[in-house]
Amino acid sequence: MEDKRAQWGSKLGFVLAAAGSAVGLGNIWKFPGKAFEGGGGAFLLLYLIIVPLVGMPAMLSELSIGRASQSNVVDAFGKLGHRGYTWVGWVSWLSAFIITSYYSHVGGWVLRYAVAYATQSQTVYADPLGYFYRMLGYDPVAESTSFPLVAIVFAAVFIAVCALIIIRGVEGGIERFNKIGMPALFVLLLILLVRAVTLPGSAEGLRYLFSLDLSKLSFQTLLTALSQAFYSLSLGMSIMVTYGSYLPSSEDMPKNTLLVCVMDTLVAMIAGFIIIPAVFATLGPEGVGKGGGFAFVSLAGVFQQMPGGAVFGLLFYLLLLFAALTSTISLIEGIVVFLTERYHWKRTPTTVCVCAILFLIGCLYTCSQAAYPIHGVWFDFANGLSFPAFGDAMEFLTDRVMIPIAALGSCIFVGWTWKPSAAIDEIQRDGIRFRLTKTFSFLIRFLVPAVILVIFAVSMFTGTTLS
Numbered sequence: 001m002e003d004k005r006a007q008w009g010s011k012l013g014f015v016l017a018a019a020g021s022a023v024g025l026g027n028i029w030k031f032p033g034k035a036f037e038g039g040g041g042a043f044l045l046l047y048l049i050i051v052p053l054v055g056m057p058a059m060l061s062e063l064s065i066g067r068a069s070q071s072n073v074v075d076a077f078g079k080l081g082h083r084g085y086t087w088v089g090w091v092s093w094l095s096a097f098i099i100t101s102y103y104s105h106v107g108g109w110v111l112r113y114a115v116a117y118a119t120q121s122q123t124v125y126a127d128p129l130g131y132f133y134r135m136l137g138y139d140p141v142a143e144s145t146s147f148p149l150v151a152i153v154f155a156a157v158f159i160a161v162c163a164l165i166i167i168r169g170v171e172g173g174i175e176r177f178n179k180i181g182m183p184a185l186f187v188l189l190l191i192l193l194v195r196a197v198t199l200p201g202s203a204e205g206l207r208y209l210f211s212l213d214l215s216k217l218s219f220q221t222l223l224t225a226l227s228q229a230f231y232s233l234s235l236g237m238s239i240m241v242t243y244g245s246y247l248p249s250s251e252d253m254p255k256n257t258l259l260v261c262v263m264d265t266l267v268a269m270i271a272g273f274i275i276i277p278a279v280f281a282t283l284g285p286e287g288v289g290k291g292g293g294f295a296f297v298s299l300a301g302v303f304q305q306m307p308g309g310a311v312f313g314l315l316f317y318l319l320l321l322f323a324a325l326t327s328t329i330s331l332i333e334g335i336v337v338f339l340t341e342r343y344h345w346k347r348t349p350t351t352v353c354v355c356a357i358l359f360l361i362g363c364l365y366t367c368s369q370a371a372y373p374i375h376g377v378w379f380d381f382a383n384g385l386s387f388p389a390f391g392d393a394m395e396f397l398t399d400r401v402m403i404p405i406a407a408l409g410s411c412i413f414v415g416w417t418w419k420p421s422a423a424i425d426e427i428q429r430d431g432i433r434f435r436l437t438k439t440f441s442f443l444i445r446f447l448v449p450a451v452i453l454v455i456f457a458v459s460m461f462t463g464t465t466l467s
């Protein structure tokens with residue numbers, strides 16, 4: 001006899017958990033930087049077209065695979081009678097594994113910054129870049145390197161907290177945590193939004209976000225917007241398959257999908273409207289950086305020049321911490337549930353072991369940032385064989401190869417093998433009304449796979465980063 005699968009305790013629980021997974025580091029530091037590069041308004045517009053046309057059908061498909069199969073991601077395809085697609089599950093599972101190992105370390109850095117703003121904001125202000133590098137084990141003044149103890153210790157704490165929440169289980173842990181964390185995140189965002197748009201000099205940033213410079217609409221911008229949407233909505237990693245499998249059949253999946261996508265997009269937009277005007281106001285347009293440096297270094301200048309900056313700094317990193325926690329939890333949950341179901345391992349020791357392994361792999365990521373010359377191997381047709389930093393190689397592998405392949409696999413599965421009609425039957429079980437059946441079938445059979453294929457091919461041939 002199989003154990004009864006866990007289910008969400010309430011409708012809100014699922015929506016918040018799925019939104020919690022989607023809303024992560026991607027929304028808050030990746031999105032604003034990309035919106036800036038992509039020309040502000042032009043990028044926002046593209047993103048707003050892509051989410052409903054590509055992101056929503058892909059998410060709905062993943063949720064229906066999960067609910068119909070009532071299974072973890074690796075076994076889901078076999079349970080639906082198509083063992084031939086099991087590899088899609090493996091690719092998703094593995095990319096979740098690799099992503100979590102570094103994502104959780106970045107979560108640790110965020111925790112470090114929350115503590116830093118609470119206790120020593122002046123030290124951060126004095127030398128923002130130096131502070132960031134020192135955390136990672138590199139002293140730019142002495143030009144010496146050392147073991148990045150601070151970053152590693154905070155990463156360990158971050159992962160331990162995630163493990164504790166996961167051990168409590170779906171309803172007790174994840175759901176309860178999200179019920180507090182997600183609304184808190186929204187409130188924090190709104191406070192920061194008000195603060196940012198009322199800073200003197202922020203108007204120029206707002207103008208940039210509302211301007212529609214069509215000459216900025218290039219193929220590259222399209223590509224960036226597409227990949228950002230996939231990453232941000234947690235697609236192609238089968239998180240949504242796992243979460244869908246906990247959904248009772250009375251749930252309206254299209255409505256839930258809509259809610260999650262709207263929340264995720266809203267958070268990304270608000271983050272853009274916080275960060276870009278704030279940086280314009282304090283550092284000028286040259287100050288808008290991206291990636292890790294943006295969230296950790298450039299923003300120090302913003303907080304320093306705000307009245308009550310340390311408090312806003314602390315709030316900001318707490319917010320990022322919530323976002324990172326809920327996303328990491330969703331990733332670990334997907335990894336653990338497969339191991340407990342397939343191999344009948346116990347949940348608690350499995351979670352502890354998985355987290356320990358993730359932490360150790362992540363140490364290589366953190367160490368390769370600045371402290372030690374640890375390299376990975378990478379190949380693309382534009383640059384041939386190269387040996388980027390180990391951390392970069394991990395991100396290339398997942399973002400450029402594994403996510404697109406898994407996402408393509410599951411939408412081809414729904415579009416052509418399992419058939420959209422089977423997904424629609426699952427969606428409409430228990431008499432749920434779904435009016436867009438024709439649109440859904442068209443998108444999932446033609447538009448979504450074509451788009452993913454193009455992203456994948458272009459990124460392999462031009463070496464473009466996907467996230």
Ligand code: PHE
Nearest residue numbers: 022024025026027232234327
């Ligand atoms: N969607 C999350 C973000 O925006 C990242 C994530 C990707 C989480 C895939 C889970 C699975 O940061």
